[in-house]
Amino acid sequence: MKLKAVAVPVLVVAGGMAVIAATGVWALSGGLYGCTRADEELAPTLASLSILDAHPSRTQPRHERHSGCDEDDGFAYAGQYYRLTTSRADVLAFYREAAAKDGWRLESASSSPSPAPGGLAVDTSALCFEKPVAGTTAHLAVWFPGDLGDSADDFGLEVTASHDGTAWC
Structure with a gap:
């Protein structure tokens, strides 16, 4: 009787510790951080979107x-850079039309998306569109690296999406 009284609590504690250890391993291996398998499989789909070929x-x-x-934020992405050989206004007008024709809905537009001096870059997209892709909402950003002090001779397109809703422009 005494052995049973000691064995049950020991087994309960050991079982609890095993569950805690397994949860820790799961969390550290991507359960709470990083990309899910579904989002990893979404990246090639995003890379094949025709809007990335439009310019x-x-x-x-x-x-x-x-x-x-993106392992830090847990979303799939695809993008393409282009050499800026026309005006910024022409690029923005082109993508407003091309994105609309491809089923993208304008979510936001910013004439000056660069961060304030000393501030964090939160949203540097000049245009942000969204549309359903592969069972989730994809976001298309048109942005200019020059807004962040990088190459003023380029512009970029970036599509992001996540099955858990953590993607944005």
């Missing part, structure tokens, strides 16, 4: 298309 006639693709999954 004003006088602009040229720059570098290879990039895609992947």
Whole structure:
């Protein structure tokens, strides 16, 4: 009888510790952080979207298309940079029309998306669109690296999406 009285609490404590350890391993291996398998599989879908191929006639693709999954924030992304060989206004007008024709809905527009001096860059997109893609909401950003003090000769398109809703422009 005494052995049973000691064995039950020991087994309960050991079982609880096993559950806590398994939860810790799960959390550290991506359960609470990083990309889900669904979002990792979403990245190639985003990279194949036709809007990333659309660009004003006088602009040229720059570098290879990039895609992947942002482990820090847990969302899939794909993007393309272009050499800016026309005015910013022409680029923005082009994407307002091209995105609308491709089913994207304008979510926001900013004439000066760069952060305030000494401030954090929260949303640097000049245009932000959204549309359903593969069972989630995708966000398309048109942005200019020059707004962040980088190359004033480029502009970029970036599509982000996540099955848990953590993506944004």
